[in-house]
Amino acid sequence: MRTALVIGTGLIGTSAALALTQRGVVVHLVDHDPGQARTAAALGAGTDEAPDGPVDLAIVAAPPAHVAAVLADAMRRGAARGYLDVASVKGGPRRELEALGLDDAALSRYIGTHPMSGREQSGPLAASGDLFEGRPWVLTPTRDTDTEVLNLALELVSHCRAVPVVMDADAHDQAVALVSHMPHLISSMVAARLEHAEEAAVRLSGQGIRDVTRIAASDPGMWIDILSANPGPVADLLADVSADLDETVRALRALQSSDETKRQQGTAGVEKMLRRGNAGQVRVPGKHGSAPRLYETVAVLIDDQPGQLARIFADAGRAGVNIEDVRIEHATGQQAGLVQLMVEPKAAPVLAAALRERGWAIRQ
Structure with a gap:
């Protein structure tokens, strides 16, 4: 890869551009807001001047709702030899490209990807060339994906020092609903309880509440785009969480009872939920993706x-x-x-x- 075109110079696009530029790739930057592209260029992410002809790889870093339209436009212009996007949802963009009339030859030049990395802040000023280092980067090729395009995507992942993970697009969307999208909403719901809480109570906040609410600081507009592209799987998971909440509320109410049998049932119900939490938490990968260890x-x-x-x-x-x-x-x-x-x-x-x-x- 000698040349690349990054369309969308927010956190992810600019971070990828910085990583590529640092490794000698000539990167051209485009954004619907020219000022944002100029900012990214000033940070050393590339140039905001248009390329003279097709580049090796076009990287679309637009919000999920706009990915397909931006990709289709770039493909019809012949902007690159290969195309990929970095949106957090993968099934929708490909189906939308098909609905926009892109033929099989064009679709073979595209691969959906998703770097599993980010920050609470958005925009080019939050970007970093090492944002993806050591992080999973999901690739969702199909049987029709051109080998050259897959190799370009793998080269991008290598330049960003990320770890390639190959998945089916719909399986990816189910997975990120579980490990990213649903937890973000839960974090926001917990943080919302603090909005009108007494100042004396909030001042008692420790590391536990900071850990739970950290991701609630993210840009709501960005998350509306993400959740709008993957609402079904997230809603299904939240329905399961809602059932667990109802069960836990009933158990806690039982602990208030004067009836010893009900209190014992309440204790058992709360303990069951806590132990289920223990069992799930130990499955979260530990250092370097290995099995978690006790320190x-x-x-x-x-x-x-x-x-x-x-x-x-x-x-x-x-x-x-x-x-x-x-x-x-x-x-x-x-x-x-x-x-x-x-x-x-x-x-x-x-x-x-x-x-x-x-x-x-x-x-x-």
Whole structure:
């Protein structure tokens, strides 16, 4: 791949363009808002000048509702040798292309893809050339997909340092409804409970509520586009969640009863839901996509000052301990917080002793 055309210079399009440009590909940038394309170009993602002729690969990074129309226009203009989109829904665009009258020869030059990466922020200023590094990038070829086009898509994934995953388009849409679209709505529903809550209650927020509501900060307009393209599978999942909620509410109400039998039934119902949650959570892939592992946490009290984290990591390195994961919980109303260092169980006492020796305050 020597040349590429990125149509749509939001977060995903600009991030892909940055990755390609960094690897020597000449990238041309187009957006319905020329100012956004100029911004992406100023960030080093490519040029907002039109290419002289067909490029090797056209990457459509438009909202799902507009993907098919943008693809069809590019194909009819002969803009590239191969075409792909990066929308979060895959079944719809191909069916829409067929409905727009694209023939088999044109459709063979197209492959639907979806990089499983993003941020709460949108637009080119939120973009990063390493956004996709180590993340799955779904490819949905059909039996008619041209080999050259598949190879171009794989080259794009390689340049972005992502991990290619081949799936059927409709299976992909069911999967992302489960692991992305439905969780986003649940996060928004939990965050909505905070909108009119008492300030005293909100100030008690800890890492748990931050984790659950983090993705609720995303752009509603973008998510309307996503959910509008995949409403059926998401609605089916939410119906299942609704049934679980009803069951859990009944169990909690039973815990309020003066009848011992009902309280026992309520306890059993709540415990059943919590254990189902345990069983589902352990299926979430762990580090590098491997099976999840149990780590021990070493909690360190730190001041909110420059260089504190660097010092902790350096001291952990001197102790020969690898930090597997890290979380930071900020103290309310204080310039301090807890850094939770996740390490292999056998390394936890070694790390705790080494950090104490270097003057760090360890918390249980």
